[in-house]
Amino acid sequence: MNDLIRIPCALMRGGTSKGPFFLASDLPSDPAFRDQILLSVMGSGHPLQIDGIGGGNPVTSKVAIVGPASINGADVDYLFAQVRVDQQIVDISPNCGNMLAAVGPFAIEAGLVPVQGPSTLIRIHNVNTGKLIEAEVPTPNGSVSYLGDAAIDGVPGSAAPIALTFMDAAGARTGQLFPTGKPNEVIDGVSVTCIDCAMPMILLEAEALGVSGFETAAELNGNKALLERLESLRIAAGERMGMGDVSNQVIPKPVLISRPRADGDISVRYFMPHQCHPSLATTGAVGIATACITENTVASRLIGTRKPPVVLSIEHPSGHLDVKLQDRNGKIVAGILRTARRLFEGHVFAKPVTQFVCAA
Template structure:
């Protein structure tokens, strides 16, 4: 096997996503070489990702790269990579809040920080979005536990809770919360809200593009005309948000909104961006809920304005997710509950030719 390189790797589930977790210094320092390693590891370029560990779906074709941080306000740094299934493309522009749920446990067990008891707060700097998140990890007797009574829709069974607090996702002082300069825009005859809170998104009423907002993910994925109309709006929104040509990027994410059906505050269908998420991205939930705090957005026009402290309950194809807003230093911070599990640890084998041992640069 001298033509293969063995790289230390841990396969983890974070929230409703899963993928390999790497320490940054185990990957190439050159970005192009690093991406080749990730594409080979996942088996991208094939619908089944048959020659790698990817799960042939965007929610199972994700990678986390973790390193210690020199920042005084963070313990570790987390670079998220969305690895395309069908194309040989790696996108590091977005964050992933579901994979984020496993960063704290991974960092502790990798020895990047010392655990306390009964829980450990891991301060995470997300390199993709330049944001800070706190993760509360259950660590009785100073050891990570994955067993517990918490449950989240979209994942079977129970597990230990991981509480995530997005410290500045909804902070209007960043100057980029509504990147078009308006809370409401019109694109292609449709009223939309372009927001950048945890994840750049374009929010619109499902009815305005001929949908109900209650479709299954499969029904949306099969509706070619609907997807084409949404994509046209997304491309125009990307330009207005200052993201440029987003045809080959996974941001902004389009989100279809509708009135709730099961006691929540609203129903959503979140696209990734060309297929519908089977549940809802955690960062997407934070951004959608943040829009409800501001008068004049598509969300607040649909369901009214929320005033912190408050909980926003969002219905999605697999159930619900709640976003809790509280105040810290006068700023509304967003909290969600996720779970995580360590699935496999060992070494992943990739072709050795593009690989080198220089440290990765995640900035």
């Protein structure tokens, strides 16, 4: 196997996502070479990612790269990469809050952060957005515990709870909560909110696009006309948000919203951006909840403006996700409970980088 590149790796589930975790020091420092390695590792360019460890779905084609902190006030750096399934494209424009749930446990077990007691607080610098997130990781008996009674919709069984707190999520990519300068506007006849909070998104009422918003993810993925309409609106929103041509980026994410069907506060269908998420992205939940507490967004117009401190229950295709919003020194902080699990550790093998031409 001396013609393949052997790289230490841990496969981990974070929230409702899954992917390989690497130490930054184990990957090339050159971004182009690094991305070529990731494309090979994941098997991108094939719908099943048959020649790699990707799972053939956007939620299982994600990569976390973790290393020592590069800024004051943080314990570790976390760079997230969304590796496209069907194309050889690596996109590092967004953060992923679900994968984020496994960053703390990985950092502890990699020796980057010492255990502090029964619970270890880790300050994570997300390199993609420049934002800080606090993760509270259970560490009884001096090591990470993955077993517990916490359950999250979209993941079977239960596990140890990991509390994530997004300290200042507004303007994660553009520097502004509302990059277009207003909380509500019209794009191609549809009322939308273009918001950048943890994740740049475009929020739209489902009924405005001829669907109820209660369809399954599979039903929406089979609606070709809807997907084409969403992509057109997404590209237009990206231009307005100052991100230029976003046709080869995964942001902004389109989100269909509707009134709740069960006992939640709002119902959503979150796109990644070309498939409906089987549940809901953690970063997406932070931005949607923030829209709910902001006057004149399509979300607050639909369900009425909520005021912090508040816990908002967001319904999604697999259940619901709760977001706790509080005002801390004039800034809104968002708390979300997630779980994680270490699935496999060892080495992953990549083809030599000279065999690849990176597309992004």
